[in-house]
Amino acid sequence: MDEFSTEEEQIEEIRKWWSENWKQVVGGLVVGIALIFGYRGWMDAQRTQSERASARYDMLQEAVDSNDLVSAEAVLATLAADYPGTSYLDQAYLAMARMKVENNDLDGAADM
Numbered sequence: 001m002d003e004f005s006t007e008e009e010q011i012e013e014i015r016k017w018w019s020e021n022w023k024q025v026v027g028g029l030v031v032g033i034a035l036i037f038g039y040r041g042w043m044d045a046q047r048t049q050s051e052r053a054s055a056r057y058d059m060l061q062e063a064v065d066s067n068d069l070v071s072a073e074a075v076l077a078t079l080a081a082d083y084p085g086t087s088y089l090d091q092a093y094l095a096m097a098r099m100k101v102e103n104n105d106l107d108g109a110a111d112m
Helices: 009-067 069-082 088-100 105-112
Strands: none
Touching: 009 069, 009 088, 009 105, 069 088
């Protein structure tokens, strides 16, 4: 900013700048706030999905521990359909394969 001789000239220059640039400043603030809230919403959705997948995995682990093949396969199908790409699905396949090996179903374990 140039040197101004009076405070009034400085204030007038600020007012001029504001009248020329207020839309960009307000627009930038709105976009920034929208990005922050959007990111937080996305993170909450990711956390919620992970918690639900964890609960399903716990159900599968209970079925595996009680050697209930029918229930375990049903929960595995739900995990595969609703939560693909999660580490819980990978762990569920491993748990099912272990259960099938323990029941001497080696071909079924290999399919996991």
